[in-house]
Amino acid sequence: MRDLIDDDLATAEVASLPPPLLEARGLSYAVYRKPIIHNLDLRVEPNRRLVILGANGSGKTTLLRLLHGLILPSSGHIETNTLHPNAMVFQKPTLLRRSVRANLDFALKAYGVARTARRQSVTDALACARLQEKADQPARSLSGGEQQRLACARALACRPSILFLDEPTASLDPASTQMIEAQLEAATADGVTLVLVTHDAGQARRMADDIIFLHAGRIVERQSAVDFFNTPRSASAQAWLAGELYVDP
Numbered sequence: 001m002r003d004l005i006d007d008d009l010a011t012a013e014v015a016s017l018p019p020p021l022l023e024a025r026g027l028s029y030a031v032y033r034k035p036i037i038h039n040l041d042l043r044v045e046p047n048r049r050l051v052i053l054g055a056n057g058s059g060k061t062t063l064l065r066l067l068h069g070l071i072l073p074s075s076g077h078i079e080t081n082t083l084h085p086n087a088m089v090f091q092k093p094t095l096l097r098r099s100v101r102a103n104l105d106f107a108l109k110a111y112g113v114a115r116t117a118r119r120q121s122v123t124d125a126l127a128c129a130r131l132q133e134k135a136d137q138p139a140r141s142l143s144g145g146e147q148q149r150l151a152c153a154r155a156l157a158c159r160p161s162i163l164f165l166d167e168p169t170a171s172l173d174p175a176s177t178q179m180i181e182a183q184l185e186a187a188t189a190d191g192v193t194l195v196l197v198t199h200d201a202g203q204a205r206r207m208a209d210d211i212i213f214l215h216a217g218r219i220v221e222r223q224s225a226v227d228f229f230n231t232p233r234s235a236s237a238q239a240w241l242a243g244e245l246y247v248d249p
């Protein structure tokens, strides 16, 4: 009898979990028959920060592009359950040859925000990027760190449900990295769900709730960040954390 009640309670608890924002099932991607992502299942839970780790060439960028819909899977399905469109920030910001302000305004306009509402949103986004002083400067004349702050603010201005980020701080110094991370923390507090690819173990420790570790296009580890860093289970993740090259036995 006791077990039955416990089972019922457990079922009720699972049933009351919010649905995932995105669920991928049996996801595979191949180029010229060369498999890059293999039969992968993955859920993006709301208000969690998911960090995807793995060695060079393990398939992180390809997976992120699949999840955002930039490329189509060879097989498998992705279901999304999001209120707003998702957005993506790349390692190299792709800014228009216009002013900082115009880059923000353009994105909001493309998203369908009316002119009067755009003015306030641009002001908020400039503050989010800490670029108020540079609003009228050509976006491409900003420093690398400033450009990336602008790219993040532009992506966040349209209030995406999920923000995908592919090594957004890979070429930035610690101070610029810290500013981007603060921007992302604020977005998380605002309800944006993050899916971040990084090579920076420190950043993963600071930013992640959950970790997925990829090896040769497969998820070999999926843990809470605390468990992953304390007790990585797979040999490839252990090697990665130790800064060693892992060679398949």
Ligand SMILES: Nc1ncnc2c1ncn2[C@@H]1O[C@H](COP(=O)(O)OP(=O)(O)OP(=O)(O)O)[C@@H](O)[C@H]1O
Binding pocket: 031, 036, 054, 055, 056, 057, 058, 059, 060, 061, 062, 063
């Ligand atoms: N369009 C393509 N044509 C051929 N091979 C590809 C293509 N896209 C990806 N690959 C290969 O798939 C593998 C995974 O690439 P991907 O860029 O996803 O890895 P990654 O984990 O993001 O690597 P890195 O950490 O070096 O950025 C690599 O071996 C890459 O060469």
